[in-house]
Amino acid sequence: SQKIEQNSEALNIQEGKTATLTCNYTNYSPAYLQWYRQDPGRGPVFLLLIRENEKEKRKERLKVTFDTTLKQSLFHITASQPADSATYLCALERMDSSYKLIFGSGTRLLVRP
């Protein structure tokens, strides 16, 4: 069955540094992968999508990479700010249906001022 793994330990970094979060998946080759941000008490918010034929995608301070050989996506936040502190979820299309997503459990990011 499909499996997504994100580091369950919180990532704690200093303001201004680059945060890098990892998403690994098994047993499937998705056509695309998505990243979401979730703040406490709120629903997830869509951030970025990357397709299987794209190696890298950027949006302002965010960068996502997608290595289909390693079955891994990396999510980078450059020049991190305390406001970036949140839980970041990766999601990929389900094997049985491309319009449904399976979500990872998320990695919590803490940016210290």
Place this chain on the structure above:
Amino acid sequence: GAGVSQSPSNKVTEKGKDVELRCDPISGHTALYWYRQRLGQGLEFLIYFQGNSAPDKSGLPSDRFSAERTGESVSTLTIQRTQQEDSAVYLCASSSFQVPYEQYFGPGTRLTVT
């Protein structure tokens, strides 16, 4: 336009009672999803609607859970005879039926069963 809305935002109920949770998706979004998120956990898929039909109910944990959608808009998730293990945040999301199917989430309903 307005985003996805859910009501109530919080619901406290006694064990054994029935509850009904409501979701108003983004206008024009044909796909609607319900998820459950326990404290500190990831999103657990419950059910998916395409229009008014539910082609995938595979995530519903038991027959106490049911959902319906009318008029390709509002959806309600009903939990009968609630149990304490039903306590969680219930999230609704909608998306257009076009690639890449990013989902837009509501704020969730926090359900507490005492």
